[in-house]
Amino acid sequence: MNKEILFSAPEIAHRVRELGREITVDYSNRPLVLIGVLKGAFMFLADLARSIDLPLEIDFLRVASYGDATTTSGTIRLTKTPEIDLTGKEVLLVEDIVDTGSTLAWLRQYFKEHQAESVKMCALIDKYERREQEVVIDYAGFRVEKGFLVGYGLDHAEQFRNLPAIYQGVSNE
Numbered sequence: 035m036n037k038e039i040l041f042s043a044p045e046i047a048h049r050v051r052e053l054g055r056e057i058t059v060d061y062s063n064r065p066l067v068l069i070g071v072l073k074g075a076f077m078f079l080a081d082l083a084r085s086i087d088l089p090l091e092i093d094f095l096r097v098a099s100y101g102d103a104t105t106t107s108g109t110i111r112l113t114k115t116p117e118i119d120l121t122g123k124e125v126l127l128v129e130d131i132v133d134t135g136s137t138l139a140w141l142r143q144y145f146k147e148h149q150a151e152s153v154k155m156c157a158l159i160d161k162y163e164r165r166e167q168e169v170v171i172d173y174a175g176f177r178v179e180k181g182f183l184v185g186y187g188l189d190h191a192e193q194f195r196n197l198p199a200i201y202q203g204v205s206n207e
């Protein structure tokens with residue numbers, strides 16, 4: 035497999051700590067619920083949670099829209115719902131990568147329907163090459179124009195999530 039490092043493990047760790055400090059300031063004296071989007075955001079969410087100096091609740095949801103493909107199918111299905119009652123709570127949705135924006139737009143509506151007090155978005159990677167829906171990413175780790183990325187939770191057909199850095203240009207050559 036050929037791959038090129040886009041963001042090293044130390045660069046990622048530094049940026050996650052910066053995001054944690056920013057979120058801590060923005061949510062000071064307010065309880066916060068982090069909702070991680072499985073499976074890709076689990077590493078990012080764990081490191082981010084350790085970087086936020088506030089009382090937190092943590093939960094997960096799972097959305098299916100890609101399968102084994104490298105592009106979204108366009109169909110969004112919620113396959114695991116949060117177990118925490120979100121009514122009246124400050125929610126920070128933690129996502130690995132935002133591409134078309136369709137999933138985040140769909141999830142924002144989901145949280146509104148579940149009466150969250152507020153919903154903000156945090157994404158490790160804001161990749162805007164194929165953006166189809168306008169979405170606000172309140173906390174973005176890195177902005178990337180284009181490319182297929184793996185590592186640090188990002189996968190291709192369930193492979194490469196365990197890589198400590200983020201790589202681009204993955205091929206099986």
